Amino acid sequence: MTDRASATTAAAAAPVESATAHHRPSVDVVLKLARIPQAVFGAVVIVLTLFAALFAPWVVPVDPQEMDFENLLSGMTAEHWLGTDRLGRDTLARLIDGAQVALMVSVGAVGLGVVIGAPLGLVSVYFRGLVDDIVMRGMDALVVFPSLLIAVGLAAAMGGSLATVIVAIGIANVPWMARIVRSQGLTIRELDFVAAAEAGGMSHVRIIWKHILPNSIAPVIVQATLSMGYAVLTEAALGFIGVGVQPPTPTWGSMLQQAFPMLDRQPLLSIVPGVAIFLLVLAFNFVGDALRDVLDPRLKGVIH
Amino acid sequence: MWRYLLRRLLQMVPVLLIVTFLVHGLMHAMPGDPARALVGPGESLDEEQLELIRREHNLDRPIPVQYAIWLGKAVQGDLGRSTQNQRPVVEELRTRAAVTLQFGVVAWIMAVLIAVPAGIASAVYRGRPIDYVATVLSIGGVAIPNFWLGIMAILLFGVTLGWLPTQGYVDIFEDPLEGLRYMILPAFALGITSSAIIMRQSRSAMLEVLAQDYVRTARAKGMREKAVIWRHALRNALLPVVTVFGLQTGRIFAGAVVIETLFGIPGMGQFLVQAIFMRDFLAAQGAVLLMALAVLVANLVTDVAYAWLDPRIKYDDR
Numbered sequence: 185m186t187d188r189a190s191a192t193t194a195a196a197a198a199p200v201e202s203a204t205a206h207h208r209p210s211v212d213v214v215l216k217l218a219r220i221p222q223a224v225f226g227a228v229v230i231v232l233t234l235f236a237a238l239f240a241p242w243v244v245p246v247d248p249q250e251m252d253f254e255n256l257l258s259g260m261t262a263e264h265w266l267g268t269d270r271l272g273r274d275t276l277a278r279l280i281d282g283a284q285v286a287l288m289v290s291v292g293a294v295g296l297g298v299v300i301g302a303p304l305g306l307v308s309v310y311f312r313g314l315v316d317d318i319v320m321r322g323m324d325a326l327v328v329f330p331s332l333l334i335a336v337g338l339a340a341a342m343g344g345s346l347a348t349v350i351v352a353i354g355i356a357n358v359p360w361m362a363r364i365v366r367s368q369g370l371t372i373r374e375l376d377f378v379a380a381a382e383a384g385g386m387s388h389v390r391i392i393w394k395h396i397l398p399n400s401i402a403p404v405i406v407q408a409t410l411s412m413g414y415a416v417l418t419e420a421a422l423g424f425i426g427v428g429v430q431p432p433t434p435t436w437g438s439m440l441q442q443a444f445p446m447l448d449r450q451p452l453l454s455i456v457p458g459v460a461i462f463l464l465v466l467a468f469n470f471v472g473d474a475l476r477d478v479l480d481p482r483l484k485g486v487i488h
Numbered sequence: 489m490w491r492y493l494l495r496r497l498l499q500m501v502p503v504l505l506i507v508t509f510l511v512h513g514l515m516h517a518m519p520g521d522p523a524r525a526l527v528g529p530g531e532s533l534d535e536e537q538l539e540l541i542r543r544e545h546n547l548d549r550p551i552p553v554q555y556a557i558w559l560g561k562a563v564q565g566d567l568g569r570s571t572q573n574q575r576p577v578v579e580e581l582r583t584r585a586a587v588t589l590q591f592g593v594v595a596w597i598m599a600v601l602i603a604v605p606a607g608i609a610s611a612v613y614r615g616r617p618i619d620y621v622a623t624v625l626s627i628g629g630v631a632i633p634n635f636w637l638g639i640m641a642i643l644l645f646g647v648t649l650g651w652l653p654t655q656g657y658v659d660i661f662e663d664p665l666e667g668l669r670y671m672i673l674p675a676f677a678l679g680i681t682s683s684a685i686i687m688r689q690s691r692s693a694m695l696e697v698l699a700q701d702y703v704r705t706a707r708a709k710g711m712r713e714k715a716v717i718w719r720h721a722l723r724n725a726l727l728p729v730v731t732v733f734g735l736q737t738g739r740i741f742a743g744a745v746v747i748e749t750l751f752g753i754p755g756m757g758q759f760l761v762q763a764i765f766m767r768d769f770l771a772a773q774g775a776v777l778l779m780a781l782a783v784l785v786a787n788l789v790t791d792v793a794y795a796w797l798d799p800r801i802k803y804d805d806r
Binding site for chain 1: 502642761
């Protein structure tokens, strides 16, 4: 209780406006984003990918499992725009099916990370002391474990499936989300209005919900966007070593795995999924960086 | 200083315990009978024989007890035997770690050698073409899947040009030249993400320093630009290299899992993946323990080096 008094004076200079900023419509943010070319590029790529994934059968009227024995390992042709694999399956159709997996994994994994990590961070920062110590040591243990290793272990334990991959990558996201919410909360919890709410008899849950949570949203959104790109990369790596979503569902990683032995005969097969991964990750990174500039102007220019 | 080091070393203990306990639980959560996995495929033993195996390997005891037994031996440096070839896990790890270490160090050196000069040049020639090229490369480097970059490198230098070998490994201490030839593509692929991150951070650290008063003073004194950069700014541009060292060590281990699979390198990553697939508990647990330890030590080295390089940071002796 005593340290709060000194901390509030120190923090008094910090702007509290951010607390109200979120209650305004997000139109403002979108308008600012629209002025950043990278953000527009990123948004376009993400929307196109989403569109292709949602309307897959209409975008490419070819069944991704259909084998065209007349055209095995074909290059770019009028019939198969991005060529075919060793079984004559259309690469474009498989790429678009893979986009579904990539998007589901990135959204699912990051969502899981936020849903578990954010409450842990909130509880940790609000109660401090022993709770904080226990939660954060647990998070440290998870961070030591590179996300890909967690994923390999879990995928091997539970068998490769969409759910496994989402859980595996999601768990790896938990400590980062918890840390971000905690560090954001650390500054907020010392501000006058939290002390005032506490003095006014507001319950713990309400204080966390009404004051600390809304102020942690901006950095979580930024981190979540960047993590989605990372999730796409991890999913691809898992698919490549064979512990990701199992065939016949095509994923970008497993497409690369199957293409590798054919590298000398049809390089196109190895090039296309990689370019797709690269573009989608780039898009998430661009949007994430732009969001950081817009939502958190203090960090502007630090990265670029 | 010593108190700080001791405190940090003690803090590692609970983290290592949690990590190994989690792996232990995870391995036991895998479907299938561990005794059968231990015997391996192609052998049909009856229930009685399996029971003997279970007893011999303590598989009939509760999971926490098994963990305690493992821990007791691990503290004495005994990590058990790999069920794949009956070699002691410690011995196996030593050979595998030597490979990954060589390969990780080469990757790390390549990453720093590319990133730091590029980051400095990018900051010094801010807004000029070289800055744009470096910035584009660093943005691309973070978004590119490292194993795909490896595939593309194999396509260009192996398949098309035939300049470099693309599969396998030669000990760099036995045949340095040949070892490097084998190492160069996988190390490049492994280091690219780290390189891109270090480049970005070197650039912004350098820009920050170049705007500082003491740099302006040095220039005002008539110090030559080269001397300003070398004497004052360089040390600061190296700080981010140190900062990301800890985090990147973990990244390199994770990356090694995929890159070693791609290039057929018999290192830790390949070992761990095989151990997990074969349900070789002791091998997997040992590998994870070693990796976690390496990452923790790298983090500690980072913090100590950081305090040493940046006089503004003091050890926090609470």
